[in-house]
Amino acid sequence: MTDIALNESLGYAYAQARERLHNALADAGRAQDAAELLAVSKTKPAAMIRQAWQLGQRQFGENYLQEALEKQAELADLDDIVWHFIGPLQSNKTRAVAEHFDWMHSVDRLKIAKRLSEQRPTHLAPLNICLQVNISREESKAGVLPEELEELAREVAMLPNLYLRGLMAIPAPAKSLDAQRQPLAALREAFIALQKSLPDAPLDTLSMGMSDDLEAAVLEGATLVRLGTAIFGARQSA
Structure with missing residues (x-):
């Protein structure tokens, strides 16, 4: 595919x-x-990210750390780009996220949060944090369970180099709008409860909804909707 065709395809999507x-x-x-x-x-x-940036997109989410770092280096001239890490993170890789990202969406353990806070460079603003909630209680999914959320949130909110901004979830797939809305509504209710419990935390972000359930997520109060396929097309192998 030529650059012109790629631009036209991405621009339309x-x-x-x-x-x-x-x-x-x-x-x-x-x-x-x-x-x-x-x-x-x-x-x-990185070329596709640059094209999306040229179209006005500023916030980008990455799941794979080494791949993301390589793209960040290639796109270093885009000084207003905002990088979100949205994938699972091992504790031995927290430093790179602390040093190179603006947001971290998948915190579900205090150990990870503490390392991110300790390793965040002092010349950077605090790292924006979303806690990942296993809202559908799937054994195969990461995330803090809803009943353990408030305790973790209180501890993360006290860490000096982090801003606890909100919650993230990846609910179990569902086909109907009503079925999609149920776990998202539960996440919204947990978010509202957390805002009441932690009035001094800058809780303003619900990261939920993807290409298949955007409408349900917006109905339930999403503030960040994570779209990959709908913008860039079918994913390639990592």
Whole structure:
């Protein structure tokens, strides 16, 4: 595929994704700036990220650390790009996230949070944190269980180089809108309860919803919707 064709294809897909979010927010009776697209760029080349940036996208999500670091180096001239790490993270790799990312979405253990706080460079703003919640209680999924969420949130909120911004979840797949909404509604309720329990924390972010359940997520209050396939096309192997 030529660069021109790639630009046209990505431009069309990106416009469609933005229109889809626009319509979902309108249908939910929410303001048009109430939710943003997080472009999930894992397995996609830096050239595609640059093209999305040229179209106005600023927030990008990566799952694979080494791949992300290579792309960040290639795109270092884009000084207003915002990098989100949204994948699982081993404790021996926290330093790279602490040093090179603006957001971390998948914190579900205090050990990881403490390492991120300790390793965050002092010249950078605190790292924005979302706690990953295993809202569907799937054994194969990472995430803190809902009943353990408040204790973890209180401990993370006290760490000096982190901002606890909100919650993230990847619910079990569901086909109908109503079935999709159920776990997302549970996450929203947990988020509201957490805001009441921790009034001094800057809790303003619900990272939920992907290409298959964007509309359900927006109806349930998502502020960041993670779209990969809908923007960049089918994923490639890592």
